[in-house]
Amino acid sequence: MRLRTFLTLGAVLLAVLGLVSAGGLFWMTTLLQRQTTSLIDAAERVRAAAELEITLLLLQYAHEVEGIGPRDIGPPVGVDALVREVPERLAHVELYTETEAERGLVAASRASVEAYLNAPEPDRRLRLAQAVDATRAVMDSSIARARAARDEATAVRRTGRFIGTLLAVSVLAGMVLFLAIAQTRIYRPLVAIRRALSAFKSGRRESRVARAGPPELQEIGAEFNDMAETVASQDARQLQFLAGVAHDLRTPLNALKLSAQMLLRARTAPPPEKVRESLVRISNQVDRLERMVGDLLDRTRIEAGNLELRLEECDLRGLVEEVVELHRPSSEQHRLEYSVPDSPVPWRCDSTRLAQVLTNLVSNAIKYSPKGGVVSLRLESSEREVSVSVTDEGVGIPPGDLDTLFEPFKRSGSAAKDIPGVGLGLSVSRRIARAHGGDIEVESAVGAGSTFRLHLPR
Known part of the structure; x- marks a missing residue:
């Protein structure tokens, strides 16, 4: 489950629980209010029935005595005053009547009261007794309703407590x-990522993040692992680069040292031919050191964005011929050939930088053809572009190395261990080609040689 989905579901769950809690609270409040109103009505109904019954009982008692004296229940009350109160008490009882059964009882009570009020004197006591009995029935019904309302309120309170407890437990759960x-799913993977970052920062380059948690955190962990692999690979390449630089520097330096010691230790002046051979050897090694330093400086300038091109019109045929002639004396095992069009191939470029690119390509073709063979250059021109291809008969390049061949400090194949170089030539050459608006592509097969093709758009 994705982190966004998890958080959304969590928010929805909490919102639903909140809405259910609010709805339950609203329902319980409404129900309790209804039960409270019902209890109040029941109490009023009981009070009204009790007042009617008391009034009728007072009438019944008043018929037996002329009035109600102070020794009884209060100031004297006449029969006429009590009779006038009966309709009011009866109307009060009818006001709180709700069910059909209650209405029937109240109607019977009213009929009995009216029969009493309209009865002749001899029958009034009998009618009054009937009215008291009918009113007592209303009273009993009101008391029963009040008890039922009380029981319902108690049940509602119990239900409310149960629902409240259930909602509280649900929200808490x-x-x-x-x-x-x-x-x-979230905190532990985040802690693992933080620990891996801290470990990596402290120098433990083998630190990696395990795949755990939602996809977003897994993607972050995968990105970190890729970054760590890249850094580890860069560290390894840098170490390889330093080892290559040290090896390549030691070789010309040893040659320079031996040539100088040979001249210094000679007790007599060496023959001019020996001196010349030593000076040529020294000059070649100095040129080699200069090329290495130049590649390093060019790479630094390229990375800093300070590579400057001095553009001018030049005939690329002469550039190809110059590079071929420069490398002819470098190896007796290789035969350098070139093919150029008969007509001039003018192109606006930095001839020094372009010669550097061709020099790197030809030098690599010679180095990676340890058994010798033909190294051929072919200049072709069309309306859309100019291309220069350099083909050798060397060891070739494994397919897995083609994608990373132009990366800095990257060298191809197991033969690279025995071939001098630091892995900057092709990287610098491609950057120079792209600075001219072109590019370099390669075709190769292991054991069948390689072809590097420089494309320059018109």
Whole structure:
């Protein structure tokens, strides 16, 4: 599950629990309010029925005595005053009547009261007794309703407590579940990434991040692992580069040292031919050192964006011929050939830099053909571009090295261990070609030689 989906689901879950809690609270509040109103109505209904019953009982008692004296329940009350209160008490009872059964009881009570009020004197006591009985039935019904309302309120409170407890437990369980999943799926992978970064920063280059957590964190871990592999590869290449530089510097320096010692240790002046051979050897080694330093400086300038081109019109035929003639004396095992068009091939370029590119390509063709053979250059011109191809009969390049061949400090194949070089020539050459708007491509097969083709658009 992706991190965004997990967080969205967590937010939705908490929102749903919140809405359910709010809905449950609203429902319980409404229900409790309804039950409270029902209890109040029941109490009022009981009070109204009780007042009606008391009034009728007072009437019943008043018929037995002329009035109600102070020794009884209060100031004297006449029958006429009590009779006037009966309709008011009855109307009060009817006000709180809800069910059909209650309405029937109240109607019977009213009929009995009216029968009492309209009865002749001899029958009034009997009618009054009937009215008291009917009112007592209303009273009993009201008390039963009040008890039912009380029981319903008690049940509602119990239900409310249960639902509240259930919601609280659900919210707590949801939060615990969310935090537990977040702890396992998010926090721990983040801590692992942080530890890997800290370890890598402290110098433990083998530190890597295990694939864990949501895809986003896995992608971050994979990016870190790729970065760590790249850094480790760069470190290895830099060490290889330093070893190559040391090896390549030691070879010409040893040659220079031997040539100088030979001249210094001679007790007599060496023959001019020996002196000339030593000076030529010294000059060649100095040129080799100069090329190495030049490649390093060019790479530094390219990385800093300070590579300057001095463009001028030149005939590329002469440039190809010059490079071929420069390398003819460098190896007796190789035969250098070139093919150029009969007509001039003018092109605006930095001739020094372009000669550097061709020199690197020809030098590599010679170095990676340890058994000798033909190294051929071919200059072709069309309306769209100019191309120069350099073909050798050397060891070739493994297919797996073609994609990284032009990277700095990258050298191809097992033969590279026995061939001098630091792996900057092709990288610098491609950068120079691209600075001219062109590029270099390669075709090769192991054991069948290689062809490097420089493309320059018109």
